[in-house]
Amino acid sequence: xxxxxxxxxxxxxxxxxxxxxxxxxxxxxxxxxxxxxxxxxxxxxxxxxxxxxxxxxxxxxxxxxxxxxxxxxxxxxxxxxxxxxxxxxxxxxxxxxxxxxxxxxxxxxxxxxxxxxxxxxxxxxxxxxxxxxxxxxxxxxxxxxxxxxxxxxxxxxxxxxxxxxxxxxxxxxxxxxxxxxxxxxxxxxxxxxxxxxxxxxxxxxxxxxxxxxxxxxxxxxxxxxxxxxxxxxxxxxxxxxxxxxxxxxxxxxxxxxxxxxxxxxxxxxxxxxxxxxxxxxxxxxxxxxxxxx
Amino acid sequence: xxxxxxxxxxxxxxxxxxxxxxxxxxxxxxxxxxxxxxxxxxxxxxxxxxxxxxxxxxxxxxxxxxxxxxxxxxxxxxxxxxxxxxxxxxxxxxxxxxxxxxxxxxxxxxxxxxxxxxxxxxxxxxxxxxxxxxxxxxxxxxxxxxxxxxxxxxxxxxxxxxxxxxxxxxxxxxxxxxxxxxxxxxxxxxxxxxxxxxxxxxxxxxxxxxxxxxxxxxxxxxxxxxxxxxxxxxxxxxxxxxxxxxxxxxxxxxxxxxxxxxxxxxxxxxxxxxxxxxxxxxxxxxxxxxxxxxxxxxxxxxxxxxxxxxxxxxxxxxxxxxxxxxxxxxxxxxxxx
Numbered sequence: 001x002x003x004x005x006x007x008x009x010x011x012x013x014x015x016x017x018x019x020x021x022x023x024x025x026x027x028x029x030x031x032x033x034x035x036x037x038x039x040x041x042x043x044x045x046x047x048x049x050x051x052x053x054x055x056x057x058x059x060x061x062x063x064x065x066x067x068x069x070x071x072x073x074x075x076x077x078x079x080x081x082x083x084x085x086x087x088x089x090x091x092x093x094x095x096x097x098x099x100x101x102x103x104x105x106x107x108x109x110x111x112x113x114x115x116x117x118x119x120x121x122x123x124x125x126x127x128x129x130x131x132x133x134x135x136x137x138x139x140x141x142x143x144x145x146x147x148x149x150x151x152x153x154x155x156x157x158x159x160x161x162x163x164x165x166x167x168x169x170x171x172x173x174x175x176x177x178x179x180x181x182x183x184x185x186x187x188x189x190x191x192x193x194x195x196x197x198x199x200x201x202x203x204x205x206x207x208x209x210x211x212x213x214x215x216x217x218x219x220x221x222x223x224x225x226x227x228x229x230x231x232x233x234x235x236x237x238x239x240x241x242x243x244x245x246x247x248x249x250x251x252x253x254x255x256x257x258x259x260x261x262x263x264x265x266x267x268x269x270x271x272x273x274x275x276x277x278x279x280x281x282x283x284x285x286x287x288x289x290x291x292x293x
Numbered sequence: 294x295x296x297x298x299x300x301x302x303x304x305x306x307x308x309x310x311x312x313x314x315x316x317x318x319x320x321x322x323x324x325x326x327x328x329x330x331x332x333x334x335x336x337x338x339x340x341x342x343x344x345x346x347x348x349x350x351x352x353x354x355x356x357x358x359x360x361x362x363x364x365x366x367x368x369x370x371x372x373x374x375x376x377x378x379x380x381x382x383x384x385x386x387x388x389x390x391x392x393x394x395x396x397x398x399x400x401x402x403x404x405x406x407x408x409x410x411x412x413x414x415x416x417x418x419x420x421x422x423x424x425x426x427x428x429x430x431x432x433x434x435x436x437x438x439x440x441x442x443x444x445x446x447x448x449x450x451x452x453x454x455x456x457x458x459x460x461x462x463x464x465x466x467x468x469x470x471x472x473x474x475x476x477x478x479x480x481x482x483x484x485x486x487x488x489x490x491x492x493x494x495x496x497x498x499x500x501x502x503x504x505x506x507x508x509x510x511x512x513x514x515x516x517x518x519x520x521x522x523x524x525x526x527x528x529x530x531x532x533x534x535x536x537x538x539x540x541x542x543x544x545x546x547x548x549x550x551x552x553x554x555x556x557x558x559x560x561x562x563x564x565x566x567x568x569x570x571x572x573x574x575x576x577x578x579x580x581x582x583x584x585x586x587x588x589x590x591x592x593x594x595x596x597x598x599x600x601x602x603x604x605x606x607x608x609x610x611x612x613x614x615x616x617x618x619x620x621x622x623x624x625x626x627x628x629x630x
Contacts, residue, residue, distance in 0.1 A: 035424050035427075035428065083604070083608055086608065087607065087608070090611075091423075092423065092424045093370050093423065093424060093427060094607050094611065096370075096372075096424055096427055097559065097560065097563065097603060097607045098603070098604055098607045098608065100556050100560075100600075100603060101560070101599075101600040101601070101602070101603025101604040101607065102600065102604060103600070104553070104556075104596040104597070104599055104600030104603065105596070105597055105600035105601060105604070107596060108594040108595075108596035108597040108600065109594075109597065111594065111596075112593065112594045112597070220552070221435075224431055224432055224435045224552060225432075225435075227428040227431060227432055228428075228432040230428070231421075231425060231428055231429055231432065235425070263443060264439065264440060264443045264444075267439040267443070268436050268439050268440065270432075271432055271433060271435070271436035274429070274432055275417050275433075278417045278418075278420050278421070278429065279417065279420075282420040282421060
């Protein structure tokens with residue numbers, strides 16, 4: 001039983017990363033109809049930024065946890081204004097290509113300066129050690145991540161459902177034309193929402209730094225899994241993306257633990273689930289049907 | 294996917310790319326002249342370039358045309374075509390090493406394997422359109438990558454398949470210069486097949502589906518089945534390129550299945566001109582040549598340059614080379630009239 005709890009807990013922790021990234025992708029997609037390929041690159045920049053801040057300027061984890069998301073959000077907003085904005089009126093595939101190009105550029109810039117080897121990042125002293133839950137104990141840092149991510153998702157949910165900004169964002173996510181027709185300036189919220197999504201990716205990156213290998217390629221492979229996650233959850237649905245994030249984390253962890261004879265399972269199970277969802281509910285578990293093609 | 298789409302929601306109902314129309318309307322002698330020039334350049338290429346680079350250009354030309362068949366003529370952006378290119382590369386390599394078939398047959402086996410793999414992936418992917426199609430194909434290609442990475446007893450994992458033979462009925466093809474001429478007919482056949490598909494009644498239906506899927510369905514065409522057929526044909530042609538690539542390098546590494554390979558194929562097409570078929574060949578030649586030049590001059594961050602090209606092309610040059618030239622020619626012709 002304690003083994004099961006352990007696996008479930010680990011699944012929720014890795015699910016928390018999927019959820020944070022999927023949440024950012026979903027709000028950006030909702031507002032701009034842009035699928036941001038560079039989301040993984042910003043996650044990597046968050047982790048790398050935290051590492052560089054600590055190694056070269058002695059800035060501690062807690063400060064990085066604020067500096068990196070804010071800095072990356074500003075960078076994201078600048079990027080949205082500079083290029084992404086120009087392409088939002090065209091087919092969304094162009095922005096997918098654009099952000100793909102940006103991913104290659106960001107990755108190689110970091111690679112040029114710091115090489116491809118992974119850099120260790122020490123767990124902040126306050127969060128080292130483990131927490132005893134009676135039957136079993138968990139590493140404190142992972143408990144912190146899970147709590148933090150859940151809190152963040154709840155906070156975002158609160159903002160989206162209980163505030164005026166949230167109402168505007170939700171309305172323009174689900175029915176942009178109708179929202180405009182009500183006289184709401186949708187365009188005004190586009191840049192901040194993009195920045196917010198990027199900030200979330202950066203935050204996930206900083207959180208990942210102490211428990212995952214920090215290297216220039218850490219974001220790229222992750223983002224493809226997150227794409228599968230949002231296809232499963234339904235990209236149009238913010239709740240669906242978060243739920244699918246945690247769900248896939250769980251399924252992966254259980255697969256890894258109970259099907260350990262098949263090392264492929266934990267890596268490919270997300271794609272198998274995606275195939276099943278495409279067969280059963282092509283629009284995603286929580287998505288709405290697209291206009292029939 | 295064209296430049297004339299006004300609203301994002303209108304994306305599925307795009308108008309045909311200008312390039313295709315302009316070239317199709319060009320007078321017969323212009324088309325024959327272009328064909329003659331193209332064939333002449335293909336025949337001369339390994340004399341003007343390092344032959345190994347010329348071989349790469351041929352392989353990538355097939356890959357680009359395969360991607361354009363979907364992107365330009367069916368309106369589906371596959372961001373996972375490395376799955377077919379790479380699967381064929383591995384199967385070709387394995388067949389050539391273990392069975393010892395002459396290389397054209399090994400490549401055929403590889404391309405068939407790619408086409409077989411394209412059936413389930415295509416069947417699932419055509420259930421979604423637009424950006425979702427891109428994400429789904431990308432995800433499945435990543436799955437293929439993981440499988441190849443994990444299945445070390447067959448693929449040799451990160452070491453790659455070494456020593457793929459270039460055997461063809463005892464003819465010595467170790468020199469890249471002669472190998473180029475050995476594969477040129479195969480590549481030309483593949484390109485001709487793509488041209489034939491696009492200009493067949495089947496291809497016309499694909500364009501009809503691209504422009505207005507709802508109308509095509511209303512006219513009684515089974516849209517999903519047409520898309521799936523196009524996907525499998527495209528997978529086969531990409532597989533031809535991938536198999537030749539494996540024999541050309543006498544080595545297969547995991548790179549052939551990586552998502553950057555899928556992305557590169559798409560940008561080659563966009564650079565050449567979406568929906569122009571031959572534009573992809575030009576794009577392939579330029580990108581392969583550039584990458585060779587960069588790696589030869591010791592520049593390490595190739596992604597910086599390809600990524601930069603990606604961004605520039607998408608922001609400033611969406612018609613691509615062929616599309617821009619065709620549009621210009623079209624405008625000049627219209628003025629003269």
